[in-house]
Amino acid sequence: MLDVKMIRQNQAEMKQRLATRGVDPAEIDHLVELDEARxxxxxVSENLKQKRNEVSKQIATLKRSKGDATDLIAEMREVGAQVKQVDEKLAELNEQVQYIVVRLPNLPDASIPVGPDESANHEERKIGTPREFAFTPKPHWEIGENLDILDFERGAKVAGSRFLFYKGLGAKLERAVYNFMLDEHEKEGYTEMITPYMVNDDSMFGTGQFPKFRADVFSTVTDDKEMTMIPTAEVPLTNYYRGEILDEAQLPVYFTALSPSFRSEAGSAGRDTRGLIRLHQFNKVEMVKYVKPEESFNELEKMTANAENILQKLELPYHVITLSTGDMGFSAAKTYDLEVWIPAQETYREISSCSNCLDFQARRAQIRYRDGEGKVHLLHTLNGSGLAVGRTVAAILENYQNADGSVTVPKVLIPYMRGVEKITK
RNA sequence: GGAGAGUUGGCAGAGUGGUAAUGCAACGGACUCGAAAUCCGUCGAACCGGCUUAUACCGGCGCGCAGGUUCAAAUCCUGUACUCUCCUCCA
Structure with a gap:
């Protein structure tokens, strides 16, 4: 959420910068008008209340000295009615202002490319060289099905499309991958967490998914109580400190967590219908940071490096891109995507997304810190995947496949596979 | 699922209709070579509005949250969240 006061004081700049994210400048005009009225x-309300407070004191004094306050009470009855009326109007205006402001995306950082969509994204660096295959590489779902380690058919039968079973060494590989990731992040100073996988609306609001993106989630209703299946562990990890004021000395805070992520994938019908790329439920190791404002961009570089470290140790080719204004997520001011090489598609596919949200989420979730002088400030939050586990498994299966259909286990994962060096039929 | 108790400032803790005691902590000062102790003073989170370059200042709000009653609500009423205890159930 953006600061309305800041918008008001920099209207022209705000309109111009938000327009790069698809916000109609007229909406800002409307917001400023409503804020003025508010x-x-x-x-008006506060003047009336001041009067009420003053006269109420007189009434109290009179009553204590057994005086007659009938006239004053009659007068105040009128003031009370006015206050009620004015406050109703005020609540309405507040709601209108909030309606707009909670739906405005974050301000894009000045360093990112301006453009309508992914075509304007900028490649920062390319690491590793895609392997030359002496045979036609198979897509990972074929590899997985042939080896009997991924079962999409039964996933569809038991749950529906975009669900699957991992089986035997497939399940072990998935577990090896995320255990490896968690261990790496622990070395980098992240505290490992296991979070709730269902959250309330306040949490979904805090990180920016609600109210605008309700259609993207799964929710449950029990006894009229609605909960949302987390679309990412970013939600519980970032809401961990919601409504709290931290001490400056506590910062920075680094959290990591493995969790399933549940996504309705509304609007992506027909895309990536096969395999591990786009599922309703997938595992992801997430990183979240709470940092002082002046450090957030440096922390974004470090977090991205933490995600890259995983790909490098797995020896998977990837590149890093900076998302353009048109491609970036709602809460982010700057995002680096890591895309891993998928041989069967001969393309890079997103496997991590690391974002600096500045104070956008902190303002929504009221997460603050107290500095050395006792002053309270909003802090900055960052989040990044480190990495999407299912897509990592897909990348391993495809990049490490052999002509005979077997898959070599990446060196760093062998200890996590209890010594298994190759997955064969 | 049933029954009961609770939620007040950084912490402890009073307050059952008249506008948030008190203690500790914190901050400033005195004393001291310095510190402790003591004494004096200040401050009760955060937030919002006005006025400001910014402080300051003025006002509002503020007793878990949301409503209601009232001239006036921490206090009365309704709903709700969470915590604790007991029962039930359960991994």
Whole structure:
């Protein structure tokens, strides 16, 4: 959420920068108008309340000295009615202002490319060289099905499309991958967490998914209580400190967690219908940071390096891109995507997304810190995948496949596979 | 699922209709070579509005949250969240 006061004081710049994210400048004009009306109404309300407070004190004094306050009470009855009326109007204006402001995306950082969509993304660096195959590489779902380690058919029968079973060494590989990731992040100073996998609306609001993106999630209703299946562990990890004021000395805080992520994938019908790329439920190791504002961009570089470290140790080719204004997520000011090489598709596919949200989430979730002078400030939050586990397994299966259909286990994972060096039929 | 108790400032803790005691902590000062102790003073989170370059200042709000009653609500009423205890159930 953006600061309305800041928008008001920098209207022209805000309109221009938000326009690069698809916000109609007229909406900002409307917001500023409503805010003006809101502040006028606050002044009216507060004047009335001041009067009420003053006269109420007189009434109290009179009553204590057994005086007659009938006239004053009659007068105050009128003031009370006015306050009620003014406050109703104020609540309405507040709601209108909030309606707009909670749906505005974060301000894009000045360093990112401006453009309508992914075509404007900028490649920062390319690491590793895609392997030359002496045979036609198979897609990972074929490899997995042939080896009997991935079962999409039964996933569809038991749950539906975009669900699967991992089986035998497939399940072991998935577990090896995320255990490896968690161990690496632990070395980098992240505290490992196991979070709730269902959250309330306040949490979904805090990180920016709600109210705008309700269609993207799965929710459950029990006894009229609605909960949301987390679309990413970013939600519980970032809401961990919701509504709290941390001490400056606590910062930075680094969290990591493995969790399933549940996504409805509404609007992506027909895309990536096969394999591990786009599922309703997938595992992901997430990284979240709470940092002081002046450090957030440096921390973004470090977090991205932490995600890259995983790919490098797995010896998977990838590149890093900076998302353009049009391709970036709602809460982010700057995002690096890591895309891993998928041989069968001869292309790079997203496997991690690391974002600096500045104070956008902190303002929504009211997460603050107290500095050395005792002053309270919003802090900055970052989140990144480190990495999407299912897509990592897909990349391993495809990049490490052999002509005979077997898959060599990446060196760093062998200890996590209890010594298994190759997955064969 | 049933029954009961609770939620007040950084912490402890009073307050059952008249506008948030008190203690500790914190901050400033005195004393001291310095510190402790003591004494004096200040401050009760955060937030919002006004006025400001910014402080300051003025006002509002503020007793888990949301409503209601009232001239006036921490206090009365309704709903709700969470915590604790007991029963039930359960991994």
């Amino acid at each position: 502040r006028d109404q606050i002044a």
